[in-house]
Amino acid sequence: MTYKLIAFDGDDTLWHNEPLFRDAHIRLREMLSHYGDADTVNDRLYQAELANLSIYGYGITGFTLSMIETAIELSDKKISAAEIHELAEIGKSMLRAPTRLIEGAEDVLRHYAAHPDRKVVLITKGDLIAQQLKIERSGLESLFAGVEIVSEKDPLTYRNIFGRYGVEPSEAVMIGNSLKSDILPVLACGGSAIHIPYEITWVHEMVDQTEIDNDHFVTVESIAEVPESIEKLEEDLPAYGTVGSMENV
């Protein structure tokens, strides 16, 4: 059997994203250096992000508001309007930043987009409009059979998406940089997954990889290795699909 659906994460899998956040962190730490050391600023920002996640979601507008909140609270309301304005402008420049593709990503997408019996889908998490802008700027939009922007990546999210494309989880493979969002929930619902670690991982997305013991999971160093990994994973799939897709025999 071959995978009928090949799904890719966007941020830090197909294009660079964390460096934008890292640069914003650096500027915030400089701005707040009178009020707290680097660890304190990092910790307060992370606590604000966590506390706000359920109402702001994942994305740059929410991150910007969390930076502003951190600056106001850590400075005990002494931060100036000019400095808050600068934080808001940092958020805007993040939203307007060009989409920098990860090397090799376009080749891999083109390879699978040409296969008539494979559907290539983007599954990405974050602000609706910000993700759409990134996809448009990436120049890759035409290579996807579908684009799914979700607020949370859990097993039910993946199961529903796979269902909408008419495939069983066992017929799908997800490729991404986040064990927490791209790998574990897909394995949990019976799919396959390929992990490509990125140079930076947001602390919220960190999990202990040593716990993963699954035949349908592999880690590679770069996206260029994905086609070879998919071939290897497919060797371990049942020859004629699962009970759920016997009509394909």
Added chain:
Amino acid sequence: MTYKLIAFDGDDTLWHNEPLFRDAHIRLREMLSHYGDADTVNDRLYQAELANLSIYGYGITGFTLSMIETAIELSDKKISAAEIHELAEIGKSMLRAPTRLIEGAEDVLRHYAAHPDRKVVLITKGDLIAQQLKIERSGLESLFAGVEIVSEKDPLTYRNIFGRYGVEPSEAVMIGNSLKSDILPVLACGGSAIHIPYEITWVHEMVDQTEIDNDHFVTVESIAEVPESIEKLEEDLPAYGTVGSMENV
């Protein structure tokens, strides 16, 4: 023929939304009264919202950032961190506000949810997470066959959504308070539409209603009139559907 898909807008159609924004506007005008009169504050806020729409999208996080930007710029950076903090807290309380249903909305949804040959779908615009929270809090989620959260409501958006549910535009009717977002684009792609004006309309959503001349369009005063309007609109539909759905004859 009867409509196979009955689509509802959420904000100010099924639940109250604009009053939250109106209250935030009132507080912003009070806060900035030293720096500009009510019209000036309104105008500057609207200009900021318009300029930021392409990166922030429609939603409360973007609105909060536009309020903060307006306060900083109109005060020539004299506004205090404490006041900016208050604006951020207003945004949070808007995001946390309970979903107040519009009278009669639940009855109409229950009426159609019980029809096996009608699909009831929510089509709403805004922040992904904020809209999901509102839907969860509404208690109406189980009455929808599907929920579609989109970044923009244009004819192509509607055409794609109808397609995903396997219906032609001519087999769908959309019900909403915004002529610009809920009515005109649906009529433009060949669907039917029912307009229920809300007590407040955001200036960005205002259009001149006198221009609409379409047999598949009606305006009603309250959502309770929707079932009767749908019956009347259905009398004007071709008896056996359009060419595009002849398989249903």
